[in-house]
Amino acid sequence: MDYSRRDFLKASLACASSLLLAPGAALSQDKSDPSSSPSVALSKHPAQFYKKLDGSRIQCQLCPRECIVPEGERGYCRVRENQKGEYFSIVYGRPCTYHVDPIEKKPFYHFMPGTTAFSLAAAGCNMHCKFCQNWQISQPKPEELRTFDLPPSDCVSMARKSRCSSIAITYTEPLVSYEYTSDIAKASSASGLATVVISAGYINTKPLEGLLKHLAAIKIDLKAFDDSYYRKICETTLEPVLDTLKTIKASGVWLEIVNLILPTLNDSVEEHKRMFDWILKNLGESVPLHLTRFHPTYRMRNLPPTPQSTLQKLYELAKEMGLNYPYIGNVPGDPASNTYCPKCKKALIIRRGFAINNIGIVHSKCRYCGELIPGIWPDSSESREQTQVG
């Protein structure tokens, strides 16, 4: 497959404007027009991490749900299917959307700031968060979405043509399309491009460790520090996500965390004291933590947006407790979205929305006092060299 830059832009517009198909709807396709190239198609790619049970049933072992999948059916995430006793990913090479995004949108603040990421998503998620911002593509069955034929090698060539520094697998849950995510990361790193994953972190340790070998960075949503919240709001559990964070820390892959603050549900000081304490003890003081504003969406339209005062209070608490890089997210222009040197307190990166001005990090250090600023910085010959502290 060979895409021109014009084809790419047209296809991006097409998928951005029309992602959802009514079940069973037919697509008229004009093969000469790349903007109509998406189609409804499922793939059949051998899945990893499962065991066979009696009666042609399969037990998926990719994530802690460990779904038992009868013949002809799919697991909870809707993208892994038992066909005659064999297990398949049905979204391999079939993303439902792709775009070029600033890396800050993921958000990553300490990973190649100011660069762009070729960003794509296949359908599917192993959670069901009532506040999902991308529910239109994370929650439908894959056959309800238009998809593109985009094998891993084409992801790399399109990322290069669009002059991206990385490939981001994002918007939905990249871990349930594990084989596609993993093959993109392998193809990408073989060609010198970084791959980053934006995930909720609900995966078993063995597949996670295999994937981490090929990633440059990973962002994990730590949705709350309360198991009952995870169960009620996300239909899942907290403990495996904490295990994931510890595994990532041990791997050395660059990690950033997002905590979306929902008014009245997960915004208490007491809960955040426990969360920050856990992060300090298990991940260290240097992990960037994005305390992010909620906007009403999906099944949580009854709640107001997070008050700025709540975000500010939790941001101050994080700093008081010793986290070096807390941020307020989803509030463009807030000074708490800037990066400050933890030693001399000077502003090092100023952010306005997704635009950045790196005024103070040179060769991974604060230009004013020489403090090492952990991250992967694009500013020098050591641009892909990771510096971690804590």
Ligand code: SF4
């Ligand atoms: S990856 Fe999907 S099918 Fe496998 S255990 Fe998790 S939810 Fe179930």
